Amino acid sequence: MPKEGGGRAEYGGSYMEEVEWYKKPRQISHVGELIDMMKEMLFIKKLFEHHRSLWWASYMFHMGIYVLIVFTLLLIATVIWRQDLLVMGTTLVGMAGFSLATAGCALLLVRRALDPTLRKYTTPQEYFNILLLLAVLLTGIVSWTMVSNPFYVAAAVLTANGSAIPVFVTVHLVLLGIMFIYIPISKMSHYVGKYFSFHKVLWDNDPNFMDNEVNKKMKKDAQTPPEHSWSAPHINLPKNGEE
Amino acid sequence: MPTPDKNLRPKDISKPADILSPIATLEKLPGVYGQEGMEPDFKEIKDSWKEKYCTSLDGIVGIDTFELPKTPEEQEALVKGFLSGLEKLFTDCNKGSLEPLQLTMEYCAKCNTCSEACHIFQSSGEQEIYRPIFRTDVLRRIYKKHFSSSGKLGAFVGADIDATWEAIARLGELSYRCNLCRRCAQVCPLGLDNGMVTREIRKIFSMEMGIAPVPIHSKGTMLQLKTGSSTGLSKPAFLDTLEFIEEDIEEKTGRKIKFPIDKQGADILLFHNAGEFIAWPDNPAAFAILFDEAGLDWTLSSEIIGYDSVNYGIWYDDVQAKRVALKQMEAAKELGVKRVVMGECGHAHKAMMLTADRMTTEEKVPVESWLPIMAELVREGRFSFDPSKNNFPVTLHDPCNIVRQMGIVTPQREILQAVAPMFREMAPCGVENYCCGGGSGFAIMNSCNFSDFRNKVSSRKKWEQILNSFAAELEDPSIIKYICAPCSNCKGTIRDMLEYYKATGKFNVQYSGLVELMVNALTSMDRPFFEFLPQE
Numbered sequence: 001m002p003k004e005g006g007g008r009a010e011y012g013g014s015y016m017e018e019v020e021w022y023k024k025p026r027q028i029s030h031v032g033e034l035i036d037m038m039k040e041m042l043f044i045k046k047l048f049e050h051h052r053s054l055w056w057a058s059y060m061f062h063m064g065i066y067v068l069i070v071f072t073l074l075l076i077a078t079v080i081w082r083q084d085l086l087v088m089g090t091t092l093v094g095m096a097g098f099s100l101a102t103a104g105c106a107l108l109l110v111r112r113a114l115d116p117t118l119r120k121y122t123t124p125q126e127y128f129n130i131l132l133l134l135a136v137l138l139t140g141i142v143s144w145t146m147v148s149n150p151f152y153v154a155a156a157v158l159t160a161n162g163s164a165i166p167v168f169v170t171v172h173l174v175l176l177g178i179m180f181i182y183i184p185i186s187k188m189s190h191y192v193g194k195y196f197s198f199h200k201v202l203w204d205n206d207p208n209f210m211d212n213e214v215n216k217k218m219k220k221d222a223q224t225p226p227e228h229s230w231s232a233p234h235i236n237l238p239k240n241g242e243e
Numbered sequence: 244m245p246t247p248d249k250n251l252r253p254k255d256i257s258k259p260a261d262i263l264s265p266i267a268t269l270e271k272l273p274g275v276y277g278q279e280g281m282e283p284d285f286k287e288i289k290d291s292w293k294e295k296y297c298t299s300l301d302g303i304v305g306i307d308t309f310e311l312p313k314t315p316e317e318q319e320a321l322v323k324g325f326l327s328g329l330e331k332l333f334t335d336c337n338k339g340s341l342e343p344l345q346l347t348m349e350y351c352a353k354c355n356t357c358s359e360a361c362h363i364f365q366s367s368g369e370q371e372i373y374r375p376i377f378r379t380d381v382l383r384r385i386y387k388k389h390f391s392s393s394g395k396l397g398a399f400v401g402a403d404i405d406a407t408w409e410a411i412a413r414l415g416e417l418s419y420r421c422n423l424c425r426r427c428a429q430v431c432p433l434g435l436d437n438g439m440v441t442r443e444i445r446k447i448f449s450m451e452m453g454i455a456p457v458p459i460h461s462k463g464t465m466l467q468l469k470t471g472s473s474t475g476l477s478k479p480a481f482l483d484t485l486e487f488i489e490e491d492i493e494e495k496t497g498r499k500i501k502f503p504i505d506k507q508g509a510d511i512l513l514f515h516n517a518g519e520f521i522a523w524p525d526n527p528a529a530f531a532i533l534f535d536e537a538g539l540d541w542t543l544s545s546e547i548i549g550y551d552s553v554n555y556g557i558w559y560d561d562v563q564a565k566r567v568a569l570k571q572m573e574a575a576k577e578l579g580v581k582r583v584v585m586g587e588c589g590h591a592h593k594a595m596m597l598t599a600d601r602m603t604t605e606e607k608v609p610v611e612s613w614l615p616i617m618a619e620l621v622r623e624g625r626f627s628f629d630p631s632k633n634n635f636p637v638t639l640h641d642p643c644n645i646v647r648q649m650g651i652v653t654p655q656r657e658i659l660q661a662v663a664p665m666f667r668e669m670a671p672c673g674v675e676n677y678c679c680g681g682g683s684g685f686a687i688m689n690s691c692n693f694s695d696f697r698n699k700v701s702s703r704k705k706w707e708q709i710l711n712s713f714a715a716e717l718e719d720p721s722i723i724k725y726i727c728a729p730c731s732n733c734k735g736t737i738r739d740m741l742e743y744y745k746a747t748g749k750f751n752v753q754y755s756g757l758v759e760l761m762v763n764a765l766t767s768m769d770r771p772f773f774e775f776l777p778q779e
């Protein structure tokens with residue numbers, strides 16, 4: 001629990017190690033929580049620690065995506081401020097991003113297809129997800145290296161000059177658009193789910209005291225009794241469960 | 244010997260087979276226990292079990308109330324009941340578990356990181372059906388097929404398991420092949436929890452279909468709600484037992500200690516697992532000696548449920564868990580105590596301090612663990628110890644509920660440093676510990692051949708850890724080797740494990756709790772507290 005203060009997070013300790021913990025102010029380390037979050041977001045720490053062989057491919061891919069986000073922002077910047085050094089830097093960032101993401105994505109696909117265990121659990125849709133990403137990345141590489149110039153296309157997009165964009169690049173941009181629409185309805189949105197699984201589930205160890213946030217939320221939830229109920233014979237026994 | 248199919252896939256759960264995945268090659272045990280003949284074989288599966296229960300998963304029977312449906316009508320009713328329960332899991336009657344359940348069902352990347360962390364999967368020689376993602380994926384595929392809109396796309400999205408009665412029967416059994424230790428959740432890069440999903444499957448069976456193993460339901464929570472204790476210990480019997488323990492304390496130590504009972508307004512209500520009074524009376528006796536020596540203001544409750552801290556509901560049934568917990572809280576409130584202190588029972592710690600904490604919005608009596616209190620008393624010098632009295636190798640088992648799930652890690656180590664000079668950690672330890680193999684009800688499930696599964700498979704990692712901890716001294720029976728297990732369920736599992744492997748008789752491996760070690764080290768004790776030590 002990285003938010004546990006007083007050095008407890010280091011060994012997995014919690015406030016329950018204290019005598020009469022309910023009388024003491026909680027030691028919460030927001031810095032510790034932030035550091036842990038950053039380690040997970042930037043380095044995929046858990047996979048690194050517990051599944052190194054998969055981490056290499058996964059990290060290349062995710063890092064590549066981050067770098068490509070930076071590339072996109074830099075690309076927009078070059079439209080506003082065309083400066084040689086910025087253009088060169090953007091080009092290098094783009095090359096790094098595409099290389100990392102494409103190599104990582106291809107390795108993930110190969111690993112999933114060849115590893116007998118992963119293959120057993122992977123559905124056709126999950127292969128489709130990786131192939132969609134790979135298609136976006138590969139059409140991007142072809143677009144920017146063989147068909148057109150990203151700086152030119154960025155300027156055309158931002159000035160709404162669609163006719164200036166070559167067909168192949170349009171295909172790449174359409175695939176990119178499909179990917180953005182598809183991600184939220186697929187498990188590729190796990191970056192959002194991950195926030196909830198850590199913050200709202202795994203790290204949710206706040207005690208329920210009268211009128212604290214947990215208590216208020218519980219009271220609010222209790223105002224809406226469930227519409228459904230379980231059916232086993234013992235569920236509806238009288239006298240609070242006694243036969 | 245039949246061998247398990249390494250290529251087994253989740254959708255094979257419906258595959259016709261006498262036994263889908265027989266247990267074959269187990270992980271090799273270290274040292275002398277790796278030798279031929281040191282480990283008993285599995286019991287033969289009786290024909291009567293095959294006829295009555297579901298043995299077609301792995302040949303083990305966990306759910307001893309689940310009788311196979313004989314007629315098409317019974318089979319249909321089973322499927323209907325399961326699907327109804329599965330649907331309810333995702334509705335408002337399962338509000339408390341909905342978010343983690345949905346996250347695990349939706350976002351699992353099937354990266355398989357959890358498999359390395361699972362002691363059952365590893366110990367079984369990596370048998371596919373015990374892989375943490377296997378049972379979740381079976382549930383996911385059934386759910387998608389029957390309830391999700393994307394399920395119309397069939398196998399493309401993995402909606403490819405039909406809810407046949409055999410698949411359901413096997414899935415029910417499979418939900419009792421996981422200790423719910425949550426070691427898998429600890430390593431999941433996405434923070435998902437396959438152990439929690441296992442418990443959800445148990446909930447469908449219990450809360451919708453009325454099917455749960457006898458020891459945890461009819462002789463567990465039901466008996467506890469009726470008599471006050473899952474042991475069946477009634478109030479008069481409880482009071483008699485206390486008298487017996489008082490006499491025993493006097494005989495052993497010469498101290499006249501009277502258990503304070505129902506003392507209104509006491510500072511501490513000490514809450515024991517009632518199994519301690521029956522199976523390990525030295526444990527409540529040790530607590531009484533230490534609390535008496537430290538001069539604490541404490542009491543026991545003799546009210547219904549007030550003397551048994553267990554709550555088996557947290558393993559399989561939210562409704563039962565709540566009923567038990569609310570009655571336990573009521574007992575504490577009625578006594579007007581300032582705080583409830585949980586004794587050496589891991590799941591009771593979790594049930595009262597975590598699970599029950601979110602069960603009521605009303606004012607509660609605060610609950611805490613005995614460990615920090617005792618560590619503080621040790622730190623303050625309230626006891627005088629002669630650690631040389633415990634001059635034998637000691638290793639510590641970390642109960643999953645207290646350590647991994649609640650983060651109480653250091654107090655027990657602080658105490659051991661003071662009373663056990665030859666203490667050594669297991670590897671791994673602390674929050675990375677392995678379950679004893681008895682978690683989530685396994686410790687008390689002994690029907691048919693289930694104890695074989697516990698002793699040979701689910702406890703195997705723990706046994707391996709213990710053997711490694713005592714590697715240097717194991718084969719010398721003149722040296723006592725002590726496993727300190729501050730949890731009743733873990734202690735029960737370790738007791739059975741030692742008996743199964745004849746480790747006490749052959750190699751002098753002993754086990755008990757932490758308070759017993761403390762009392763044995765008290766300078767004020769004229770004689771050893773442990774019976775395995777020479778009494779002269």
